[in-house]
Amino acid sequence: MTDKRNRVSWKSKLVDKTFLEACIQELTSNDREGSGLKASSWVVVAEKLKTYHNFIVDKKQMKNRYDYLKEKYAVWLKLKNKTGNIYNPTNSFNMTNEEWEAEAKLNNYVDKLRNAPLPCPELYTQLFDRATSTGVHSWGPSSTLPHPNETFSTHDFEDTEKDEPAPHADTPSSTVPQPTSEESSGRTKNKGGK
Template structure:
């Protein structure tokens, strides 16, 4: 007889917070393997949850919860950035009329979960899923397409800055989504290359 997998309960906020913080920590220190954590990082996150909360979970359960939080973040971010939607940052809730909720839920069923349960720790989710840290639009973050800062600095000679030619670029627009932010960076890189040619 095989042992049945017990469904993991992620209802404790302290467990979710530790999970998000540990995930961010591992990505910052060790990086990703494709779009996932490296095996050593998964073990570190597992150990952190076990040590701090006696919360025992395997890699598959953590990956499932990561994907669940990411889908909720995408829905939350789209709702938050829509014109006319009233987002209350204090309560982390949306004030939408019933008919608008129904329309949004038909477009994306995950939105319905935001109606009754706010996204946990939005600041941590932004850092983890948007790929930018709190110190700027083009800074390195867990899902950033830019090189990690340590790699960037080690490949450049700081004395070369004397001959560096600055070019002015258009500032980033405020109207971007999580899908387009990576594309915007790529477009800016292409634009920079064309200007320098």
């Protein structure tokens, strides 16, 4: 006989809040393992859920929830950072039905944000900031590029050489005006007769 796992319902916002807070606390004290929590941290999070809510879940169920919340946060962050000032202080988005439908075609999690705002966005930000990247120019902990908040001075690039652009092969040299020998030596003809 196989051991069948019980299906759990994560519908309680309080359970999610406790889950997020416990994950933040574990990341603060024990750091990350890959993009998630360490094995010992999952045990602590599960114990807190059981103690505070009598909510019993295993590691795989918690990891699935963690990944789901991370994806939902990434979509929320993308919408929040979208130009046009569509995000408002009530933690919702001012978008037309057409805009929602266009975004929903790009990501399945959009509809979940359309019907209900992201609860406790500050907890999501604490947990997933720097662990979530959105867009082509985004940065994440596994990025090979420097963090976008790092600043560089010009002396960091002093050793680099600037290459002169090569002339285009299809541009005839006769169309590019060349300085005369007098112009290049600094002497020009005085056309005013002075």
